[in-house]
Each structure stands twice: as C-alpha cells, then as structure tokens.
Amino acid sequence: xxxxxxxxxxxxxxxxxxxxxxxxxxxxxxxxxxxxxxxxxxxxxxxxxxxxxxxxxxxxxxxxxxxxxxxxxxxxxxxxxxxxxxxxxxxxxxxxxxxxxxxxxxxxxxxxxxxxxxxxxxxxxxxxxxxxxxxxxxxxxxxxxxxxxxxxxxxxxxxxxxxxxxxxxxxxxxxxxxxxxxxxxxxxxxxxxxxxxxxxxxxxxxxxxxxxxxxxxxxxxxxxxxxxxxxxxxxxxxxxxxxxxxxxxxxxxxxxxxxxxxxxxxxxxxxxxxxxxxxxxxxxxxxxxxxxxxxxxxxxxxxxxxxxxxxxxxxxxxxxxxxxxxxxxxxxxxxxxxxxxxxxxxxxxxxxxxxxxxxxxxxxxxxxxxxxxxxxxxxxxxxxxxxxxxxxxxxxxxxxxxxxxxxxxxxxxxxxxxxxxxxxxxxxx
Ligand SMILES: Nc1ncnc2c1ncn2[C@@H]1O[C@H](COP(=O)(O)OP(=O)(O)OP(=O)(O)O)[C@@H](O)[C@H]1O
Ligand SMILES: [Mg+2]
Numbered sequence: 001x002x003x004x005x006x007x008x009x010x011x012x013x014x015x016x017x018x019x020x021x022x023x024x025x026x027x028x029x030x031x032x033x034x035x036x037x038x039x040x041x042x043x044x045x046x047x048x049x050x051x052x053x054x055x056x057x058x059x060x061x062x063x064x065x066x067x068x069x070x071x072x073x074x075x076x077x078x079x080x081x082x083x084x085x086x087x088x089x090x091x092x093x094x095x096x097x098x099x100x101x102x103x104x105x106x107x108x109x110x111x112x113x114x115x116x117x118x119x120x121x122x123x124x125x126x127x128x129x130x131x132x133x134x135x136x137x138x139x140x141x142x143x144x145x146x147x148x149x150x151x152x153x154x155x156x157x158x159x160x161x162x163x164x165x166x167x168x169x170x171x172x173x174x175x176x177x178x179x180x181x182x183x184x185x186x187x188x189x190x191x192x193x194x195x196x197x198x199x200x201x202x203x204x205x206x207x208x209x210x211x212x213x214x215x216x217x218x219x220x221x222x223x224x225x226x227x228x229x230x231x232x233x234x235x236x237x238x239x240x241x242x243x244x245x246x247x248x249x250x251x252x253x254x255x256x257x258x259x260x261x262x263x264x265x266x267x268x269x270x271x272x273x274x275x276x277x278x279x280x281x282x283x284x285x286x287x288x289x290x291x292x293x294x295x296x297x298x299x300x301x302x303x304x305x306x307x308x309x310x311x312x313x314x315x316x317x318x319x320x321x322x323x324x325x326x327x328x329x330x331x332x333x334x335x336x337x338x339x340x341x342x343x344x345x346x347x348x349x350x351x352x353x354x355x356x357x358x359x360x361x362x363x364x365x366x367x368x369x370x371x372x373x374x375x376x377x378x379x380x381x382x383x384x385x386x387x388x389x390x391x392x393x394x395x396x397x398x399x400x401x402x403x404x405x406x407x408x409x410x411x412x413x414x415x416x417x418x419x420x421x422x423x424x425x426x427x428x429x
Pocket of ligand 1 (some may be wrong): 056057058059060061062063064065336389390391406407408409410414415416417418
C-alpha cells in the first residue's frame with residue numbers, strides 16, 4: 001500500500017490515530033515539468049483546531065480547495081463527523097451548488113477513482129433576499145437573521161465607516177447605550193426614533209444617521225428573532241451562509257463584516273459554553289447535550305481581517321485566531337493576497353495551502369509565517385508546480401515540511417469557474 005502523508009498532526013496523535021480523522025487533499029507531486037507525477041496521498045488533520053490559510057492567484061483553485069475540506073469532513077466516519085461542523089461564509093455566492101454531484105468533471109474523477117456526489121449542505125440565505133432565490137430556482141434550507149439589539153455601538157460605527165471620536169460615532173454610542181439601558185431588545189426603528197429625539201446632536205448629523213439606519217433596515221438581515229446557534233452549528237453538517245448580496249451598496253463589505261463579526265462572536269460564546277459542558281462530562285461521566293466543534297471558512301478573508309484598518313469583524317475574528325483553540329474552533333482563511341491579511345492570522349496559521357502566487361510581497365508574507373523555510377525554497381517550489389488547476393504547495397508547521405500537491409477533483413459541483421463565451425462549442429464547430 002502507498003504510504004500516506006499526514007499534515008497538521010503531531011507525532012503523538014499520529015501514533016495514536018494514524019490517518020483516522022484526516023481529510024484527503026490531493027496527491028504529492030514528485031519530479032518537475034514533463035517528469036512530474038502524482039504519488040502519495042496527502043491527508044490533513046481536521047479533528048484538532050487549526051488555523052489554515054488557503055492562498056493563490058485569481059482562478060488558481062482556492063475556493064475549490066476549501067470545498068474539498070468540507071467534502072472530506074462530511075465524509076468522515078459518523079463518530080468523528082458528529083463532533084464536527086462547518087460554517088462557510090460564502091462571499092461569492094458559489095457554494096450552494098455543492099448539493100449537486102460534480103458531473104462536470106466526471107472524466108477527471110474517474111482517473112482518481114472518486115464518484116461524483118452531491119453534499120447535503122444547509123444553505124442559509126438572508127431573509128430579505130429569499131424571494132430572489134425562489135425566482136432563480138435555487139433551493140435554500142433556511143433564512144438567517146440578526147437581532148439588531150445584539151450589535152454593539154462599535155459595530156454600527158465601524159459598519160457605517162464613522163470614527164469613534166466624530167459626532168456621528170459619539171451620537172451612535174450615546175443612543176445605543178441609552179437603548180440598551182432602557183429596553184432589553186430594540187429594533188432599527190427604535191434606534192431611528194431615539195436619534196430623532198436626541199437633543200445633543202445637530203440636525204445634519206441626525207439626518208445622516210437616520211439615512212444610514214433606514215438603509216440598514218433594507219439589508220434584509222434584521223428581525224426580532226435571530227438565527228439560533230444550534231440551527232447553524234449542527235453535528236456533521238456543512239452550513240453555507242450566502243453573504244454575497246449587498247453588491248448594489250457601497251458598504252457591501254462592511255455589512256458582510258458586521259455579519260461575520262456578530263456570528264463569530266456568537267459561535268465563540270456557544271463553543272466556550274459547550275467546552276465547559278464537555279469538560280464536566282469528562283469529570284462526571286454524565287452525558288450532556290453539547291455543540292460540535294466548528295470549522296469556520298471565510299472566502300476573501302482579507303476583506304474582513306485586513307492588515308491595515310479595522311472592520312466590524314476584526315476584533316471577533318482576532319479573538320478566534322488567538323483563542324479559538326481552547327473552545328475547538330478552526331479557521332480556514334481564503335485570500336488572493338496573504339500580504340493583505342492581518343499579521344496575527346498569518347502568524348497563527350499552522351497549515352498553508354498555497355496555490356500559484358507571483359507577487360513578491362505575498363511570497364514574503366508566506367515566508368514570514370514559517371521562518372524555518374527559506375524564501376527561495378518557497379518560490380522555487382511554487383515555480384516548479386505544473387501549470388495546472390489545483391496544484392499547490394502545502395506548508396506544514398508540524399513537520400516543518402513543504403509538499404507540492406495536486407488537489408483532488410471535487411465530488412460536488414463547484415460553481416466558481418469562469419464563464420466562457422463559448423458555451424456550446426459544438427454549435428461553433
Ligand atoms: N483541484 C482541482 N482539480 C480540477 N480543477 C480545479 C481544481 N481546482 C480548481 N479547479 C478549476 O479551477 C477553477 C477555478 O477555481 P476556484 O474557483 O477555486 O478559483 P479561486 O482561486 O477561488 O479564484 P478567485 O480568486 O477568482 O476566487 C474551478 O472552477 C475549477 O474548474
Ligand atoms: Mg474563489
């Protein structure tokens with residue numbers, strides 16, 4: 001039997017579990033150019049908390065690869081799978097297609113001896129956009145909502161792009177603070193009313209703020225009852241949150257950041273509580289209902305956790321990056337530009353899947369993460385990759401090794417390919 005390469009797993013776990021609970025990413029590429037061939041399967045641990053970075057140029061296979069990790073988690077043996085869950089923040093609106101088998105790549109799948117197979121993902125869409133999906137014929141499973149009163153004043157200030165010291169920011173802070181004190185739950189309309197009645201700010205400031213909050217109401221994500229964490233984080237389930245909307249508004253990324261930020265905070269809280277219950281279970285032997293560990297996957301991660309500046313998701317995501325190990329939260333960040341991602345996210349990454357990258361600054365960013373490697377090495381490995389979709393290098397912090405790999409083809413349909421003007425080649429030919 002061909003030996004398997006396992007990344008992201010330390011020696012003790014390797015001894016104890018072997019390759020149990022790992023994800024099959026692809027095959028090791030040995031040799032260069034014409035001589036390159038695929039050898040040992042490369043497996044990645046998914047049972048311990050990780051921070052994984054998936055990077056590469058446009059169209060190099062990043063979103064596709066994140067889908068592979070989801071597929072692999074969904075295919076784990078029941079007793080492992082039921083302790084895990086996945087939440088994919090889908091910024092491009094591409095992962096809904098995972099419900100369908102990948103008939104498109106049937107031929108490649110045959111070479112890999114993999115069968116096309118749809119995945120039973122749970123697709124969540126913003127409540128206010130549900131009818132758009134119905135019109136397009138996309139079947140969704142649930143809508144997601146946020147509760148307006150769960151957001152802090154800072155979240156609004158950051159989302160609207162104000163500062164904490166200008167009069168817009170200070171008015172928001174004053175209004176939200178007094179609402180939090182006087183009312184348990186409040187709506188956007190309550191915020192608007194409070195701004196109107198605020199005696200301390202100028203009319204010009206009030207008008208601008210009312211405009212913003214009225215616009216927020218039209219995002220279609222707020223309601224009295226929020227999405228329950230136990231619906232989002234279910235044992236063995238892949239939840240896809242389509243946050244690709246809001247394209248028409250200039251604040252699209254800040255609205256998404258607000259969403260990612262609030263949900264990340266809630267996931268952290270839910271898992272911290274679950275972790276306590278798990279510890280108690282271990283101590284007393286009494287079984288308790290808990291929530292599975294979570295893999296949070298974020299496409300275009302540099303938009304949420306940028307190297308420069310702050311978004312409404314910055315603080316909650318940094319908490320997960322720094323303290324997510326204890327409550328069992330893994331992160332998978334996808335970005336075209338590792339150099340633009342917050343340095344703490346880079347520094348904490350223990351598994352890197354780097355598809356083709358050319359910008360010097362991005363290569364240097366990778367080298368910065370894993371000091372053990374020489375920049376020349378990383379560059380050389382990337383340059384030597386066969387120019388095929390889905391080739392990448394894996395940097396493993398555990399073994400301190402680099403593996404060039406060909407990622408496996410997907411079982412489920414990937415909707416992220418570029419469209420071509422030659423849809424019906426047979427008609428042309
Ligand atoms: N492992 C693979 N095997 C076969 N084809 C692949 C593989 N990875 C990617 N591809 C092909 O490459 C296309 C682009 O991949 P993907 O959508 O993941 O790019 P991306 O890196 O996320 O790009 P962007 O930065 O524009 O989001 C896919 O639609 C698919 O056809
Ligand atoms: Mg992509």
